[in-house]
Amino acid sequence: MATAPRKGSSRSAQLLAAVAVLFLTASAAGAAAAPRRLLVDTDMDTDDLLALLYILKQNRSEFDLKAITISANAWTDAGHAVNHLYDILYMMGRDDIPVGVGGDGAISDAGDVQRNVGGYLPLIDQSMSTAGGCRYRQAIPLSGRLDVDTNFGVRKGFLPQGSRGYRPLRQPTAQRVMAEALSAGPTSVLLLGTHTNLALLLMSRPHLRRNVERVYVSGGGVRVAGNLFTATAANPVAEFNVFGDPFAAYQVLHSGVPVTMIPLDATNTIPVTEAFYSEFLRRQSTYEAQYCFLSLDGGFYMWDQFAAGVALSSMRHGETGSSNNEFAELEYMNITVVTSNKPYGVRDGSNPFFDGRTTPKFGLQEGGVHSGHVETGIRDPFCLVPRSNRGRCQDGYTKELSGPEAVQVLVATSAKPNTNKNSPLDKEFSERFLEVLNLPENTGRFNISTQFPYYREVLYKPDFMNVTRGKPIIFDMDMSPGDFVSLIYLLKEPRHEIDLKAVLINGNGWADSASIDIVYDVLHMMGRDDIPVGLGNTTALGSPTLGCNNSYAIPLGSGGFVDSDTLYGLARSLPRSPRRFTSENLYHPERRQPHVFDVWQSVRKQLGPGQKITVLTSGPLTNLANISLSDMDASSVIERVYVVGGLLRDGSDEKGNVFTVPSNRYAEFNMFLDPLAAKTVLESSLNITLIPLTVQRKIASFEGVLGALKQHTQHTPESKLVHRLLLLLQQLQRKQKFYHHMDIFLGEVLGAVYMVQGSDLEPSVKVKPICIVANTTESTNGQILVKKSAKPVNVLFSLNTSAYHNHLANSLANDKQSAVVGSFEEQKAIWSRPQKHLGADIAKDRK
Numbered sequence: 001m002a003t004a005p006r007k008g009s010s011r012s013a014q015l016l017a018a019v020a021v022l023f024l025t026a027s028a029a030g031a032a033a034a035p036r037r038l039l040v041d042t043d044m045d046t047d048d049l050l051a052l053l054y055i056l057k058q059n060r061s062e063f064d065l066k067a068i069t070i071s072a073n074a075w076t077d078a079g080h081a082v083n084h085l086y087d088i089l090y091m092m093g094r095d096d097i098p099v100g101v102g103g104d105g106a107i108s109d110a111g112d113v114q115r116n117v118g119g120y121l122p123l124i125d126q127s128m129s130t131a132g133g134c135r136y137r138q139a140i141p142l143s144g145r146l147d148v149d150t151n152f153g154v155r156k157g158f159l160p161q162g163s164r165g166y167r168p169l170r171q172p173t174a175q176r177v178m179a180e181a182l183s184a185g186p187t188s189v190l191l192l193g194t195h196t197n198l199a200l201l202l203m204s205r206p207h208l209r210r211n212v213e214r215v216y217v218s219g220g221g222v223r224v225a226g227n228l229f230t231a232t233a234a235n236p237v238a239e240f241n242v243f244g245d246p247f248a249a250y251q252v253l254h255s256g257v258p259v260t261m262i263p264l265d266a267t268n269t270i271p272v273t274e275a276f277y278s279e280f281l282r283r284q285s286t287y288e289a290q291y292c293f294l295s296l297d298g299g300f301y302m303w304d305q306f307a308a309g310v311a312l313s314s315m316r317h318g319e320t321g322s323s324n325n326e327f328a329e330l331e332y333m334n335i336t337v338v339t340s341n342k343p344y345g346v347r348d349g350s351n352p353f354f355d356g357r358t359t360p361k362f363g364l365q366e367g368g369v370h371s372g373h374v375e376t377g378i379r380d381p382f383c384l385v386p387r388s389n390r391g392r393c394q395d396g397y398t399k400e401l402s403g404p405e406a407v408q409v410l411v412a413t414s415a416k417p418n419t420n421k422n423s424p425l426d427k428e429f430s431e432r433f434l435e436v437l438n439l440p441e442n443t444g445r446f447n448i449s450t451q452f453p454y455y456r457e458v459l460y461k462p463d464f465m466n467v468t469r470g471k472p473i474i475f476d477m478d479m480s481p482g483d484f485v486s487l488i489y490l491l492k493e494p495r496h497e498i499d500l501k502a503v504l505i506n507g508n509g510w511a512d513s514a515s516i517d518i519v520y521d522v523l524h525m526m527g528r529d530d531i532p533v534g535l536g537n538t539t540a541l542g543s544p545t546l547g548c549n550n551s552y553a554i555p556l557g558s559g560g561f562v563d564s565d566t567l568y569g570l571a572r573s574l575p576r577s578p579r580r581f582t583s584e585n586l587y588h589p590e591r592r593q594p595h596v597f598d599v600w601q602s603v604r605k606q607l608g609p610g611q612k613i614t615v616l617t618s619g620p621l622t623n624l625a626n627i628s629l630s631d632m633d634a635s636s637v638i639e640r641v642y643v644v645g646g647l648l649r650d651g652s653d654e655k656g657n658v659f660t661v662p663s664n665r666y667a668e669f670n671m672f673l674d675p676l677a678a679k680t681v682l683e684s685s686l687n688i689t690l691i692p693l694t695v696q697r698k699i700a701s702f703e704g705v706l707g708a709l710k711q712h713t714q715h716t717p718e719s720k721l722v723h724r725l726l727l728l729l730q731q732l733q734r735k736q737k738f739y740h741h742m743d744i745f746l747g748e749v750l751g752a753v754y755m756v757q758g759s760d761l762e763p764s765v766k767v768k769p770i771c772i773v774a775n776t777t778e779s780t781n782g783q784i785l786v787k788k789s790a791k792p793v794n795v796l797f798s799l800n801t802s803a804y805h806n807h808l809a810n811s812l813a814n815d816k817q818s819a820v821v822g823s824f825e826e827q828k829a830i831w832s833r834p835q836k837h838l839g840a841d842i843a844k845d846r847k
């Protein structure tokens, strides 16, 4: 049971802390002082990268960065953030620094905080699983997460890649890494994202609090407006980091640990100016300076990097206030974090700490500061003020207060001016930041292009001369693991039979949009850099663009996003494609990632007279709905659509697979994730064949596929990749309950094989009139009803299972149309020796 924050409880702790500060100030002045132990918790946003590199550049006998943990419920997605961080540390030669992310622990209804809670959800919404809504996170645009996950496309073009990377069940959790760092000795903690991880640690391992020397908080806003640019209509006072988990921030600030906060008050005074930008353009003598500069496009203020500067300066010169800090004016303020809105004690369904409970969670006080209305979302009617765009909710506000409800915090109020009057830079920190980044000490070793003597970016495209191209196909996928097997399978089919024209990516399925880079890498591996890839909408049809309907049903942790975003750790074994997601780019508009509808239109234009396209969907039907709604005439050029998904309620009591929404017993994920799109597509004039859950389950045997693959003595890089992936899924499913659903990804491969093989699989197909339940409640959305008056569709009921397994295995093991570059290892070998004739690799493909 975690200790509850109670008012006044932190007094004595603060006294102790004050003594500790005095002692530390004294020792910092001593020449032979041991290095400061640092722990950084980061959400890997652009400003975080700059902060981290600034810290990594410090003299290690002064500041020793012991561990980094990732805050996984804000601007980045865990799988992308953690691998990004591993790459930065590899560049900097710091593979020794432990990195923590995620975890699958939970908080029980009674309030027990298990070890290893992943920090994917704010404390108020954390229960027994990592699936959940986006009460606060919805303030962050999904396009913003995509930009940050990929660092606007810069990351994969620049950073080298070492041997560390996320791997399921082997990745150290954030809680473990934090606990180990703090157990080893007194440590200063920098919080650059939401406070979820540290709050969880303090709740579940309260004895470690004494080893937290001080917490430096980047975030909050005291005497200035908030910065929720998407959400001021509900809440004009909160700042993103604190808003991401107000209750966690309350826990940290009121824990009795001494806190220095670097809020908007201070960071507003140090924007990224023209002068800074042009100075930076001139001064890039290290890889880290180059990377920071390339990343800077997205940043408007120096948030985390300034906070890091102020924090390190405080540690170096003492915490006694402004006079000592090189970069900021600081003063003590008495503040608190608003976690709920008045009137307190009103149970209105918005506050899971109190609502529907006889005793409040964590022993919170009835009628106390946590018992009011909690903002339910950025359009919460409670928060909106009629005819005003400044709402009345204050969740996450770091508010000044007198009296015992407040804690005393050292607060930075502004950035100090530059002491070098000859510099074009107006702030001391701007000057020092560029200086530090360009120091020759502790410098990056290489970027991806200088790591290898013969690095080059090559696009592989097959030679279509003299090849009659086969049936035009579009594959629409949501990047669940089975979809990658399907994609590889389609690329293996002889091109005179199957002509894959385009891949469309769903942005609202089992992976975050940034995982589109894995698709580019698979295409590169298979020598198909000619195939266009379109990215679709990130939310379900008719849902607001800020939000998580209905992807809240997908776990964020194990078996969910963190795994699909890394292809269960295997994405990094793929060769790196020169094609990758690129954000809107002022200088190179042509590099912008195309939308699904752009790709559709270009494929349509290439069709010969009378030629028609076959579409295979293996995710929610969002993209196809977008196409059929935007192009009224689309169905005239679409011959047939194979839809993987759905479960027919036709007398039997077979259950669906939306295991995170137990009240919905009969829906299947692809339909559930976008019921309205499914309805739109199924009610259109398209000729549809459904490959529903029932038949998928008949063939979804890991033993079956793995056994068939094993019968081949010959292997291809792609058959090895698929074998590794499926074996891993099978082992995970056996080992760990969070992976119990792995076979749903095996079943989805059937769609591609059936589309190609048809009658060879001895299928049994029936015509059924069906309709989709949409626009109702989560307990029924996505279900399929068989109804006489509904539109008839073809439904696959059964097939010859062993024929299916054999066919899939034979195709993957076939050395024709095999990988051009089998893996990242192979690619590194290519980059390490002089280039052969450019055509050599292509020739290998043609044999």
Ligand SMILES: *[C@@H]1O[C@H](CO)[C@@H](O)[C@H](O)[C@H]1NC(C)=O
Pocket (backbone or CB within 6 Å): 059, 060, 061, 062, 441
């Ligand atoms: C780092 O600090 C130590 C101890 O103060 C000093 O001996 C050493 O020269 C410093 N290194 C650099 C590169 O400044």
Ligand SMILES: *[C@@H]1O[C@H](CO)[C@@H](O)[C@H](O)[C@H]1NC(C)=O
Pocket (backbone or CB within 6 Å): 157, 158, 290, 447, 448, 449, 450
């Ligand atoms: C990698 O570093 C080299 C040498 O500094 C530089 O010329 C090159 O532009 C860098 N690569 C990228 C992708 O920026």
Ligand SMILES: *[C@@H]1O[C@H](CO)[C@@H](O)[C@H](O)[C@H]1NC(C)=O
Pocket (backbone or CB within 6 Å): 333, 334, 401, 402, 403, 407, 408
């Ligand atoms: C802030 O709180 C401290 C005690 O924590 C108190 O001594 C001080 O007077 C307070 N300052 C203000 C301005 O309320």
Ligand SMILES: *[C@@H]1O[C@H](CO)[C@@H](O)[C@H](O)[C@H]1NC(C)=O
Pocket (backbone or CB within 6 Å): 463, 465, 466
């Ligand atoms: C295409 O076919 C022509 C005539 O059969 C032949 O001369 C030519 O070499 C072939 N080109 C390729 C690339 O195979």
Ligand SMILES: *[C@@H]1O[C@H](CO)[C@@H](O)[C@H](O)[C@H]1NC(C)=O
Pocket (backbone or CB within 6 Å): 537, 539, 540, 541, 542, 545, 622, 625, 626
């Ligand atoms: C896609 O997003 C755009 C706005 O970004 C919206 O106007 C459109 O309705 C969405 N389409 C679908 C099919 O969700």
Ligand SMILES: *[C@@H]1O[C@H](CO)[C@@H](O)[C@H](O)[C@H]1NC(C)=O
Pocket (backbone or CB within 6 Å): 542, 543, 544, 549, 778
């Ligand atoms: C999104 O989901 C929430 C919670 O289930 C629901 O209240 C809301 O109406 C949904 N919005 C849309 C546009 O479907």
Ligand SMILES: *[C@@H]1O[C@H](CO)[C@@H](O)[C@H](O)[C@H]1NC(C)=O
Pocket (backbone or CB within 6 Å): 537, 595, 597, 626, 627, 629, 630
């Ligand atoms: C399809 O998506 C594009 C791009 O987001 C959007 O502009 C268009 O409005 C969408 N069409 C429909 C009918 O939602």
Ligand SMILES: *[C@@H]1O[C@H](CO)[C@@H](O)[C@H](O)[C@H]1NC(C)=O
Pocket (backbone or CB within 6 Å): 639, 640, 687, 688
């Ligand atoms: C759907 O397409 C299949 C294959 O092209 C064809 O056999 C069938 O007649 C079509 N059904 C309808 C209703 O057009």
Ligand SMILES: *[C@@H]1O[C@H](CO)[C@@H](O)[C@H](O)[C@H]1NC(C)=O
Pocket (backbone or CB within 6 Å): 676, 775
């Ligand atoms: C879904 O419900 C909303 C609100 O009740 C309604 O405006 C909309 O037309 C419905 N959409 C469909 C496709 O039924």
Ligand SMILES: *[C@@H]1O[C@H](CO)[C@@H](O)[C@H](O)[C@H]1NC(C)=O
Pocket (backbone or CB within 6 Å): 762, 800, 801, 802, 803, 804, 806
């Ligand atoms: C299924 O296909 C296999 C060939 O892969 C064949 O040997 C077997 O007889 C078929 N089974 C049935 C029931 O037709």
Ligand SMILES: [Ca+2]
Pocket (backbone or CB within 6 Å): 042, 043, 044, 045, 047, 048, 192, 193, 304
């Ligand atoms: Ca941050």
Ligand SMILES: [Ca+2]
Pocket (backbone or CB within 6 Å): 477, 478, 479, 480, 483, 510, 618, 619, 748
């Ligand atoms: Ca899928």
